[in-house]
Amino acid sequence: MMSRPLIEARDLRKSFQSRDGTLRVLNGVGLSVDKGETLALVGESGSGKTTLARAITMLVPPDGGSVRFDGMEITRLKRRELKPFRRRVQMVFQDPYGSLNPRLPVGRIIAEPLVIHGRGTRDERHKSVARLVEAVGLGSDDLARYPHEFSGGQRQRIAIARALALGPDLIVADEPVSALDVSIQSQILNLMADLRETRGMAYLFISHDLGVVRHIADRVAVMYLGTIVEEAPAANLFAVPRHPYTRALIAATPVVGRGKRKPGRAIIGEPPSPLSPPKGCPFHPRCPMAVAMCRGKVPVLEPVHGLPSQSAACHFKDQPAPAGNNPWTDLVAETKRGEP
Amino acid sequence: MTGTHANMGPAAIAWRRFRRHRLALASGLVLLGLSVLAAAAPLVGMLLGTAPDAVDLFSRFAPPSAAHPLGTDELGRDVLVRLLYGGRVSLLVGITAALAAAVFGTAVGLLAGYHGGRLDALLMRLTDSVISLPLLPLLIVLAAVDPGKLGLPEGVAESESLSLYRIVVIVALVGWTTVARLVRATALSLRERDFVLAAIAQGAGAARVMLVHILPNLASPIIVATTLSVGNVILLESVLSFLGLGIQPPVPSWGNLLTNAQELIWTVPGLALYPGALIFVTVIAFNFLGDGLQDAMASRPSDG
Numbered sequence: 143m144m145s146r147p148l149i150e151a152r153d154l155r156k157s158f159q160s161r162d163g164t165l166r167v168l169n170g171v172g173l174s175v176d177k178g179e180t181l182a183l184v185g186e187s188g189s190g191k192t193t194l195a196r197a198i199t200m201l202v203p204p205d206g207g208s209v210r211f212d213g214m215e216i217t218r219l220k221r222r223e224l225k226p227f228r229r230r231v232q233m234v235f236q237d238p239y240g241s242l243n244p245r246l247p248v249g250r251i252i253a254e255p256l257v258i259h260g261r262g263t264r265d266e267r268h269k270s271v272a273r274l275v276e277a278v279g280l281g282s283d284d285l286a287r288y289p290h291e292f293s294g295g296q297r298q299r300i301a302i303a304r305a306l307a308l309g310p311d312l313i314v315a316d317e318p319v320s321a322l323d324v325s326i327q328s329q330i331l332n333l334m335a336d337l338r339e340t341r342g343m344a345y346l347f348i349s350h351d352l353g354v355v356r357h358i359a360d361r362v363a364v365m366y367l368g369t370i371v372e373e374a375p376a377a378n379l380f381a382v383p384r385h386p387y388t389r390a391l392i393a394a395t396p397v398v399g400r401g402k403r404k405p406g407r408a409i410i411g412e413p414p415s416p417l418s419p420p421k422g423c424p425f426h427p428r429c430p431m432a433v434a435m436c437r438g439k440v441p442v443l444e445p446v447h448g449l450p451s452q453s454a455a456c457h458f459k460d461q462p463a464p465a466g467n468n469p470w471t472d473l474v475a476e477t478k479r480g481e482p
Numbered sequence: 483m484t485g486t487h488a489n490m491g492p493a494a495i496a497w498r499r500f501r502r503h504r505l506a507l508a509s510g511l512v513l514l515g516l517s518v519l520a521a522a523a524p525l526v527g528m529l530l531g532t533a534p535d536a537v538d539l540f541s542r543f544a545p546p547s548a549a550h551p552l553g554t555d556e557l558g559r560d561v562l563v564r565l566l567y568g569g570r571v572s573l574l575v576g577i578t579a580a581l582a583a584a585v586f587g588t589a590v591g592l593l594a595g596y597h598g599g600r601l602d603a604l605l606m607r608l609t610d611s612v613i614s615l616p617l618l619p620l621l622i623v624l625a626a627v628d629p630g631k632l633g634l635p636e637g638v639a640e641s642e643s644l645s646l647y648r649i650v651v652i653v654a655l656v657g658w659t660t661v662a663r664l665v666r667a668t669a670l671s672l673r674e675r676d677f678v679l680a681a682i683a684q685g686a687g688a689a690r691v692m693l694v695h696i697l698p699n700l701a702s703p704i705i706v707a708t709t710l711s712v713g714n715v716i717l718l719e720s721v722l723s724f725l726g727l728g729i730q731p732p733v734p735s736w737g738n739l740l741t742n743a744q745e746l747i748w749t750v751p752g753l754a755l756y757p758g759a760l761i762f763v764t765v766i767a768f769n770f771l772g773d774g775l776q777d778a779m780a781s782r783p784s785d786g
Contacts, residue, residue, distance in 0.1 A: 201683055233680060235680060236676075241676035241677050241679075245699055246698075247491075254681070254694075258685050258686050288492065
């Protein structure tokens with residue numbers, strides 16, 4: 143038997159009530175992350191990525207389903223009982239302007255997890271904090287300054303230092319670079335990759351951008367309208383995507399570099415509203431391969447025939463895309479000039 | 483912005499912005515001056531060789547002179563000394579009552595806003611009901627309560643400053659609702675901010691989240707609201723004292739000095755003019771100060 147995953151979520155469900163009806167954000171989502179592994183969770187905005195991250199970390203308790211951390215069910219724990227779990231799972235948020243308390247100096251922000259979990263004496267904490275800021279590439283004279291004195295990239299470094307403080311087994315990073323300038327993004331990504339090398343923790347790395355996760359992810363899970371539609375080792379996902387939505391996402395990623403340049407292609411149409419999700423396959427209204435069956439029957443996330451490490455939720459997942467020409471050209475349209 | 487604000491905490495930035503606010507700065511100085519004068523009232527009394535309740539029936543309604551810089555009242559008491567003593571009472575009552583109301587309102591608002599749900603509903607209905615109470619009749623009833631029958635120790639019940647304690651308690655009892663609502667609304671929005679989620683994700687308990695993460699970010703609205711309410715409390719005190727329900731003579735307050743003066747308004751207008759002007763200046767200065775603080779602290783430090 144394989145060793146058990148570090149964290150495993152099954153059939154997570156979460157709805158929110160809004161004025162216009164019930165918003166079903168998570169429709170039975172499952173995923174797992176092994177020790178030391180990086181799982182990237184990718185999807186358009188509104189697909190439920192952030193809610194999934196918050197449900198897994200019990201910041202937004204799920205309506206149904208289970209989350210097991212290191213074999214222990216955590217969804218039914220009370221806030222106090224979650225504390226050992228909180229020590230081992232840390233978060234990095236998207237907006238480094240919002241995730242740091244503006245009224246606390248940076249040294250106190252980074253030391254806070256240590257204080258909460260009663261780690262060390264004041265002196266020992268000072269030393270840990272000094273080591274942490276060094277590890278994320280900031281200076282120790284920055285500790286007395288306030289968050290507003292730092293740039294976005296520096297703030298995200300501070301948030302990462304805080305997440306590292308307790309030596310967690312898993313860091314859930316919710317779009318950690320999407321609020322940053324492109325020139326800063328790769329610095330932060332490299333920092334996160336380096337830290338994983340030296341410290342060996344696992345990442346659940348959430349992004350709307352496949353290009354960003356390409357180099358950092360071991361596995362990629364693609365989310366669409368509250369469900370996982372495809373999950374595969376990163377290399378497979380980019381080489382032999384089996385869900386039309388994954389293909390569309392890959393096609394939408396612009397490629398840069400001399401001789402390789404290729405404009406991004408936008409996916410046709412808007413994602414359907416989670417207020418009234420389509421019947422059958424959630425992707426069928428935008429899918430060029432959709433047939434009558436897709437409108438009636440919901441495809442299940444199952445291993446792809448011949449590729450046991452890859453799963454997809456598509457009725458046609460076992461038909462590889464024909465080589466050469468692109469069967470989903472209808473699916474994507476050339477991005478018009480001048481459009482973002 | 484990194485350069486100009488290097489090594490400045492949020493408080494330092496707020497102070498820098500506040501200094502640019504001329505009117506508020508001047509108001510702050512006026513209030514500081516008034517407080518110092520009021521605090522020095524016994525000293526002034528000593529210098530003039532008189533006390534606030536030293537009656538001298540031979541020199542009633544004396545015009546201003548070296549011995550009595552603002553003249554004397556209908557009992558020959560020194561008007562300046564009484565005004566300064568009255569200022570002690572009025573300022574003390576205003577500030578203490580506003581602070582007490584702020585502390586209670588903050589506690590209620592923080593609990594309601596952070597916990598939400600039933601506790602929030604309960605506390606907010608309580609707030610609504612206090613707001614709906616007809617204030618003046620209630621105050622009249624409360625002011626008429628005999629503290630001796632409440633089981634208070636005799637020393638307190640008989641003390642001369644009883645009316646002072648009483649008015650502080652009354653004002654705090656009805657005045658906390660503004661701050662409670664303000665704090666609740668701000669706490670509700672702060673609760674959803676990422677840094678609060680980050681603290682919860684780290685395992686921080688409710689008390690820690692409220693005291694370390696939410697309360698410091700509420701400091702500005704609370705300070706502004708409290709400053710503004712000091713002026714209101716001073717007005718309320720003068721209304722109550724005017725009705726004979728506030729500070730009881732012979733202890734002077736600006737409110738009851740005004741009461742005394744009402745019969746003499748045509749003969750000796752100064753007696754009404756001085757306390758009236760002081761109330762006016764103080765209340766307006768607290769309002770300017772509050773506005774200035776609001777401008778200085780309203781936006782996040784990063785916007786500066």
